């Protein structure tokens with residue numbers, strides 16, 4: 295464990311450093327304008343910092359949130375520090391602050407780097423459009439796969455901000471066609487373009503909201519997920535019937551876990567994260583809008599389902615059936631068991647204490663999110679979801695080792711990450727005691743003296759005294775299989791033996 299804690303600490307430090315290093319204005323000024331020897335403070339209207347070499351103006355640095363703070367997916371604007379030279383050419387661009395969950399759990403650093411690098415060399419006289427066929431007067435750039443809305447917001451923010459700075463500082467905004475466009479008209483044109491490309495909810499427009507078109511675009515994925523959730527609901531409603539058919543339950547559960555990992559996880563990238571929880575709380579505390587959550591339909595549907603099942607069944611429905619990383623750990627462990635690899639479990643007293651760790655991590659992330667959702671998003675890399683599910687292991691250094699280490703641990707200790715470290719699991723466990731029903735059956739002999747279910751439970755959620763701890767249960771239904779099995783459950787087995795004996799005695803008498 296100390297080695298693991300050390301690895302965790304290193305990981306936190308690694309995600310911490312770039313955030314601070316990259317945000318220093320001086321460093322970026324020198325990066326965007328290599329000849330620069332001085333930078334003025336941010337001043338003027340709109341705010342911008344002038345960059346000089348020996349008193350000669352080279353260009354400006356601007357923070358997009360000072361000029362065009364367009365709310366993005368998280369409901370908060372993304373801050374980019376942009377370099378604009380005196381000829382109106384973008385000389386550099388860096389995302390210095392954001393609260394976008396998708397940039398943390400859904401987009402690789404390389405993809406984000408590739409996206410922002412496309413703005414270098416773009417003239418303020420041009421319009422930039424994302425994807426599609428080339429158009430005269432426009433520079434076409436690639437979007438960000440899986441984060442099209444965030445890319446659109448960044449494009450609108452950057453182009454609007456640079457045009458406003460250019461207009462105010464006398465940088466020509468006329469096109470290179472020779473046709474003179476008045477500066478104000480160019481800014482108005484930029485505004486019009488932003489308005490045309492932007493989700494309606496940015497401006498309170500009465501036209502069709504942007505999220506509706508996203509839902510339409512992903513209709514078949516929505517249909518597949520909805521069918522899967524309907525199947526899962528049927529499984530949960532008929533859990534007793536299934537638990538009495540262990541072979542069928544094993545096939546159904548393994549099949550569902552494979553679906554969860556392959557479709558929900560690797561294909562649709564719909565891995566829920568603690569960052570969604572923190573963003574939601576943040577939105578409740580500041581400016582809440584349903585539209586910003588509706589822009590990712592699969593995540594929205596999953597959260598809706600999780601909220602409902604939390605009330606009825608507790609956290610286990612998500613952790614035991616719908617979490618792609620949880621499913622992968624479980625599948626790996628099942629395979630290891632088939633290969634005869636021995637499982638190692640911590641003694642109950644150690645296990646109970648270790649389960650508290652995930653709550654500590656969640657509370658730390660929550661505290662951090664109150665200060666800055668951006669920092670919390672970085673620290674949430676304690677979840678290996680981005681590395682394993684979203685980036686398909688194409689990641690370097692410590693992130694890869696960390697994720698691989700957790701999967702290795704899952705071979706020997708079932709769902710190690712879920713039991714002890716997952717902040718999302720902790721966030722889901724906190725409201726678990728509020729659930730309305732207790733659907734998992736217990737006998738009075740459970741725990742006193744029988745320990746069979748407690749030993750079988752994949753996440754050690756059954757206390758030695760026999761009660762199921764709803765905060766830890768992953769709803770695998772293994773204990774329910776034993777509950778109905780008159781060959782494994784001792785009280786039931788006794789009844790069966792008594793029944794068989796009396797039947798045999800009756801048969802003897804009747805002979």
Ligand code: SF4
Pocket residue numbers: 612613614617618619620621711712713716717718719720
């Ligand atoms: S504890 Fe975390 S990783 Fe495990 S299944 Fe739940 S959400 Fe997924």
Ligand code: SF4
Pocket residue numbers: 610734750751752753754755756762766767768769770771772773774
């Ligand atoms: S064995 Fe029972 S208590 Fe343990 S996780 Fe599965 S359903 Fe929950």
